[in-house]
Amino acid sequence: MEAQPTRDTTKGGTRLAGERLTVGHSRSGHTADRATWPTKTHAVTAGRPGRGRAADGRTPRDARSPSAALGRGPPRSPRASSGPAGTNGPGAAGGAARALPRAAVPAPRLRAALKRARRCTPAQSLRRAMVQPEEQARLYRPRPELLPTAHVPSLPHYQRLYRRSVEEPQEFWGDIAKEFYWKQQHSGPFLRYNFDVTKGKIFIEWMKGAKTNICYNLLDRNVGEKKLGDKVAFYWEGNEPGDSMKITYGELLRKVCQFANVLRNHGVKKGDRISIYLPMILELVIAMLACARIGAIHSVVFAGFSADSLCERILDCGCSLLITADAFYRGDKLVNLKQIADEALQKSKDKGFPLKQCIVVKHLGREEIATDGACSQSPPLKRLCQDVQGLFLILCFSQIPWDPRMDVWWQDLMSGASTECEPEWCDSEDELFILYTSGSTGKPKGVLHTVGGYMLYAATSFKYVFDYQPEDVYWCTADIGWITGHSYITYGPLANGATSVLFEGIPTYPDAGRMWSIVDKYKVTKFYTAPTAIRLLMKCGEEPVKKHSRKSLKVLGTVGEPINPEAWLWYYRVVGEERCPIVDTFWQTETGGHMLTPLPAATPMKPGSATFPFFGVVPAIMNESGEELEGEAEGYLVFKQPWPGIMRTLYGNHQQFETTYFKKFPGCYVTGDGCRRDKDGYYWITGRIDDMLNVSGHLLSTAEVESALLGHGAVSEAAVVSHPHPLKGECLYCFVTLKDGHEFTKNLADELKKQGIREKIGPIATPDYIQYAPSLPKTRSGKITRRILRKIAQNDRDLGDVSTLVNPGIINQLFNNRCETKL
Known part of the structure; x- marks a missing residue:
């Protein structure tokens, strides 16, 4: 079906044919020029008289400010909402406002609402139990310092953009597409899709026929058109304190071109699959972008996976070449990556799929030079580290395995490669990468993302969710082996010309203050990490945090799982000192980017809630029978129309793609997650509903x-x-x-x-x-x-x-x- 805007017969503007708009708990809930979130009822259909609008379509007077829109009455001055009398609580200076009567959810009412809700699994109950009722009711407002430069400075501004994104996707995403370089414009419809398995094959096409290259847009466009060649693209911070380097956009472009030429010299062409099994080093980003430059499909495998897991992914995608490293340290643990890779390659060979080439980055052995000045074939693994007296020692370990018939050093290949490489111009719907995620059958699923839509979504979500500004230094602590690292370390930040930190180590090595020392070292402004890391650091106490300044921080973020309020509040109060909004993001490998998330200067926050949908995202909550639930409800989280970053298929298994994500509720993308929507329209992820x-x-x-x-x-x-x-x-x-x-x-x-x-x-x-x-x-x-x-x-x-x-x-x-x- 084609998503063409049509005029709704009711008053209240346009909407996509057959779709109902959802912002928070409403289907529409706002107009193009003012905040109109419902105040007493929570199931507002677009333009339906008597349900959040007057009969003539006008907005009720009490819904014209963000506070009133959230059912809170007139705005009030921020006040401390917790802490001993006479102290400054989180409400001071733009922190949490005291919960007003209409925003609060009294415990008896909450218990009654939960009792009426559909019974959920123990895992869902656990998730929900992590969110305390008193924290559900409390709103933490963005600080006014963010507003002057914010891309989205208020809730009404968000609502206007959101409405346009779901009612007029062609115009909304078309305007964003103009910010990128297209060798050729699309020739057919801007968006075509089918989400209904009963009506035929599931497909999604954004700007099909348009030609571009994502590497060109991330590097050449920034170096040439935007004159960012001398701007730092990445500060690389190694596992050991003091082991660091930086690379500018100009240097990154040259190295990517060199390795793209290396791949072409090895016979790699458009559509070939390349497996990348590397730690968090700059060569990982270079390899990914080099693949994208020549139209090859990269498949990054997390360097913590075993030989069996690597072998399984090599076999499934049928890769033609493996890129790995000699070894790396994670904390004080040595990981002999080349040995694990060799085991995987042997297993692949035993199963009838022998690879002929393995490119090896000399990472731990990068300082090793043979007597003739060339790289030795089998150097000892070396590590620079400090002993307890602060003296630098060189520790030598066992030799890495080496097969001269197959193995070749990255550094040798790069030394003679040209720094110029013409990009392969790809269709917007050509494959960009395969990233494997766990499947309920036990066999990993190869999630496939495409060039054009993924580029638009990763770039746009990064810009708005982190409120990216040109002077920012951004740090996402995830591993690039996961989708967070793809979208919010590699593609999203580089598409915006951002400076990022790339960190090889772990939060507690050599001590629990490591992350905050890095924040101070690089003056990080936007910081994105996982609730697990936050809980780990909580356990270490406040002292390792407070001995570092962290004054540069402006926005904090969480990703990977729902965050419990206790961890959220510690993160907000101790790390962010009650001045940094927290963007608690919900999304998946399959979605390509953020789906539910606050915006730093626009969204009042509730600890543990992912709040509202991002642009282009239309969420709904279904019961077991496939009925859409309105108002306060709990059930299955689905999305009702496509967004540019959505996966296109599971590699080599489109039938499983349809069965897994579209069969249960025809017409919707099924996340596999449970979700609860509260009386204020905030979304709370309750956990997985499958095994x-x-x-x-x-x-x-x-x-x-x-x-x-x-x-x-x-x-x-x-x-x-x-x-x-x-x-x-x-x-x-x-x-x-x-x-x-x-x-x-x-x-x-x-x-x-x-x-x-x-x-x-x-x-x-x-x-x-x-x-x-x-x-x-x-x-x-x-x-x-x-x-x-x-x-x-x-x-x-x-x-x-x-x-x-x-x-x-x-x-x-x-x-x-x-x-x-x-x-």
Whole structure:
């Protein structure tokens, strides 16, 4: 179907045919010139008389200011909302305003509302329990210092832009597209799509026929047209303090061109897949952009993944070349990356897919020079570090594996390559990259993003969500091996000509003040990290934070999982000193960019809420029957129309793409997440609704972990469930049944963790608990009842109905054998 704006027959303006607009909890809720968020009812249809509008379409008088729009009555002066009498609470100087009567959700009403809501899974209950009622009601307002330069300085301004983005997507995104270089304009419709599996194949096309190159727009355009050649693109901060470097936009362009020529010299052409298995070093960004420059499709694999995981991804995408590094340090742990890569390549060869070339970055051994002045083929792994007296020592480790028939040093190839490389002009809908995410079947899904739409969305969301200004220094602490690193370290910041920090290390090495020392060193203004990191640093106390200035910080952000209010408030008060708004972002690998998020100068914040939809995003909440829920509600989060950054398919498996994301609710993209919308229209993500776990911001498949456990010769059955964890949010609690002749011991449990899971999936999937189960609770059809296993893991004996179990007697045994856990 083509998304063409049509005039609605009711008063209230245009909307997309067949679509209802959603801002917060309303379908429309605003006009093009003033804030009109509903004040008493929360299911406002665009232009419907008597539901947030007067019968003549005018806006009610009490809905014309942001505070009134949120049902709060006249604006009031900020006041301290917590803390001892006589002290400055978070409401001082633009912080949290005291919760006014109409904004508050009294505990009895909240409990009643939750009781009426649809029952949710234990994982959802856990997520919701992390949000305290008193924090739900409190609003934290942006500080006035942000307003003069903000791209979106108020809630009404956001509403005007949002309405245009969903009613007139062609004009809205078309204006943004004019900021980029297009070799050729699109020839057909600006947007074509079908979200309804009952009406044919699912497809999304933005600006099909337009020709561009994303690398050209990120580098050549900034160096030439915008004269940013001497501006720093990245400050690279190594694992060890003092190990740092920087690269300008001009230098980055030259290195990308060099490596693009290297790839072409190795026979890589448009459409070929290249696997990249690198730590957080500049060569990772260079390799990605070099692929994009020549039209090759990059597939970045997180450097924490195992040889089995790397092999699986190599086989699935059919890559023609692997790029890796000798080794790297993560904290005080040495990771011999080349050895893991070699194991993966051998496994690929054993499965009938031999790669002929592996390009190796000399990272730890980059200072090693052979006696003849050339790079040696097998240098010792070296590390510069400080001992306790502050003296620099060189530590040597074992030789890395090397096969001269296959392996070649990155540095050798780059030394003779030209610094000029003509870009490959790609169609807007040509493939840009494949990024694998965990699948509920246990097999990773190759999410495929395309050139034009992804470029527009990553660039636009970065600009508005972080309120990017030319003088900013931005730091996202994520790994580029995940979508956050793709969109908000590589593509989004570079598209805006931003200066970023690229960090190789971890938050607590060599001490818990490392991140804040980096903030001060580079004068970081915009800082984006995960709730897991925040909770980890909370545990270390305030002193490591407060001994550093952090005066440069202006905006804080969170990503990867819902943040609990306690962590949000610590982040806001201790790190941001109550002067930095927090953009709590919800999105997915599949969405390409932010979907629900505050805007720094426009959105009053609620701790733990992702607040409102980003431009072009139309959220809805569905019940199990596929009915859209209005007002205060909880159910399945879906999106009703496409945005430019949406994935186009799963690589090599379009049928699974349709089944996973569009079959359950035809006409909508199904996120797989539960969501609650409160009385003020704020959205709260309640957690996964399928068999997925979110561990420290990493999405893991229970099926994948169970498969790894079953690969051990002693295990006959396995089941994996979520268990709450104070730092990770969730952790893995595993139940295993053993084959005859095997005994469950601590050694076996350690073996399952190490050989069964760490080596097959990676350290991030290591279970916190493994419990022996004589058998598993099952229905008469043989299905394992994970609902009951979650209860057992959490020592909750309120099991509900167990009449369908074929072996109810096993339940007491499992409770008696529980692992000792701590919340």
